[in-house]
Amino acid sequence: MGLPALRSGSSAIPAACLALAAAGCTPEPVPKPFAQTGELVALSGGDAGPRGACHTCHGMSGEGDGNLTPRIAGLDPGYIARQLIFYADGLRQHEQMSWIARQLTDEQRSHVSDYYAGMEPAPLERAPSVRLACEPGAEALYLQGDPERGLEACATCHGRDGGDAQAGSPSLAGQPAPYVAAQLRAWRSGERYGDPQNVMLAAAQAMAEEEINPLADYIARTGDGSDRPGFPAECPSPRRRDPRSGA
Known part of the structure; x- marks a missing residue:
């Protein structure tokens, strides 16, 4: 049995046509913008959100805080990525870092590791050692x-x-x-x-x-x-x- 003919001036569209139209114009998945570069992950926190942004603790240049937060600029990218995995898996313990590492995707960890590895470490002012x-x-x-x-x-x-x-x-x-x-x-x-x-x-x-x-x-x-x-x-x-x- 064929589909019923459309009446002149009618806006009614058969369900089958709607399905065909929808199938032909399904948009491609939109990539997550903050997963694309290490810089965006560092500044935005990636999937961890703003409270997981690296620069809030490690500084805009990855220099650390001169106290208990380390310098990460210029570190080996494999080392940084491995530490993020350790934090995510519980092999290394730190409340904030463990939470952040668990939120990031493997891609985001890799990108942000490469980003900080490519930074030139900024010199820190220090007093002479005694x-x-x-x-x-x-x-x-x-x-x-x-x-x-x-x-x-x-x-x-x-x-x-x-x-x-x-x-x-x-x-x-x-x-x-x-x-x-x-x-x-x-x-x-x-x-x-x-x-x-x-x-x-x-x-x-x-x-x-x-x-x-x-x-x-x-x-x-x-x-x-x-x-x-x-x-x-x-x-x-x-x-x-x-x-x-x-x-």
């Missing part, structure tokens, strides 16, 4: 490690000046001392893990608690010309190391 004269052991730990304790030299993976890191390892030059110290303690306690071959876990657990702050201070001042030693008069009286305070 601890390098007072704690010469920090420089030795960074450059040489301590084979007797199985403690690998930081420079092996992160470079002598903290900026020439191996692929997949973060550059350390200019990272804030409080952030570095907090991460060393997280590695040492086992709260942070997931590095290849557990190199960081083993190194941090071989360190003594009193070595962490001086080493973090040394790391924070590598590669920026501010590692000038202080005057001996500014150094506190030396204390004998307690042999019970090892790893």
Whole structure:
């Protein structure tokens, strides 16, 4: 049985025609605008929304805050992407970062990692270091490690000046001392893990608690010309190391 003929002047359109018309003009899916570039993810937060925008904590140039928020500009893109996955999967704990990482798509994580990796790290203003004269052991730990304790030299993976890191390892030059110290303690306690071959876990657990702050201070001042030693008069009286305070 055929379709009924349309009456002259009638606006009635058979349902079959409507279906055919709709099938022929279905629009292509519109891509999410904030998934297209790393810059847009950094500024908008991508799927995490405005409260997940990277620049609100890490700065417009990825420079960090000089305290507990790290510099992410110039880091290895694979390292950044891997940390976002760790946050999303719970291997690395931070309330805000874990929430943000879970909202982002794989594409957004990749784009924003490439975006910050391509940034030139901005120099930070720092006062001259006093601890390098007072704690010469920090420089030795960074450059040489301590084979007797199985403690690998930081420079092996992160470079002598903290900026020439191996692929997949973060550059350390200019990272804030409080952030570095907090991460060393997280590695040492086992709260942070997931590095290849557990190199960081083993190194941090071989360190003594009193070595962490001086080493973090040394790391924070590598590669920026501010590692000038202080005057001996500014150094506190030396204390004998307690042999019970090892790893």
